[in-house]
Amino acid sequence: MEFLPGPSVVELKLEEVLAALADPVRLRMVGLLAVTDTERSCSPAGFPVELHKSTLSHHFKVLRAAGLTRTRLEGRNRFVRLRREDLQERFPGLLDAVLAAIGPAEPPTGSR
Amino acid sequence: MEFLPGPSVVELKLEEVLAALADPVRLRMVGLLAVTDTERSCSPAGFPVELHKSTLSHHFKVLRAAGLTRTRLEGRNRFVRLRREDLQERFPGLLDAVLAAIGPAEPPTGSR
DNA sequence: CTCACTGTTTGACGATCATCCAACAATTCC
DNA sequence: GGAATTGTTGGATGATCGTCAAACAGTGAG
Secondary structure: OOOOOOOHHHHHHHHHHHHHHHHHHHHHHHHHHHOOOEEEEEEOOOOOOOOOOOHHHHHHHEEEEEEEEEEEEEOOEEEEEEOOHHHHHOOOOOHHHHHHOOOOOOOOOOOO | OOOOOOOOOHHOOOOHHHHHHHHHHHHHHHHHHHHHHHHEEEOOOOOOOOOHHHHHHHHHHHHHOOOOOOEEOOOOEEEEOOOHHHHHHOOHHHHHHHHHHOOOOOOOOOOO
């Protein structure tokens, strides 16, 4: 099981976490990840946002570099999930407050 | 008693609050304001940051526009304070978590 | 081995940001 | 009334950001 590198718990920086969350696209991605609190494929099916795949890749990288998410490799697929425990340990209550403020995100089952 | 205009509680936007906090200078300003949780003069004496006064003015404006602070006018002086209750009402736990994450800020009495 | 798929990287582009400088504005002091 | 004080504003500057397009890279399927 292989993961892409990211900061350890003690390396998490408040400013980077806040900066990563201060973008509407990434805030929505975090909200979607929080819905099931499990891994989610990086594919457009997993994140219904109308952006170029390179833009999504950029945002995934920012979230990972800030330490908000962990990315696992499986063949040519990437799976990403929130680092809720790590963030809770480093900045207690921060992510929960942000997720509560986001409000109910749309469920992953999309019946439009 | 006259205040500069700012958003009402319901007008507070999560992304703007996070964006305002995602800057190291503003994060420090918020931390300093939280120390005494009272009004603080906008003068350089109240905020020991080595920046141009127009830059401080810019940051005060961003904090106020995001709804993090309220600014009161008194002659040619400005006094600013955190809107802790408003932020707690709108985004429960968010500001407390941020302030806890900032850690102990230096006390306002400066005996270097 | 080639092609398809999933993502990443690089560069270009326009927009936004933080900073400083100079000028300006309102208030206070003498 | 003029000077000083406290801030604000506009503009310039360089840096950063989000976006897309094209090219690239690793893995899987046939």
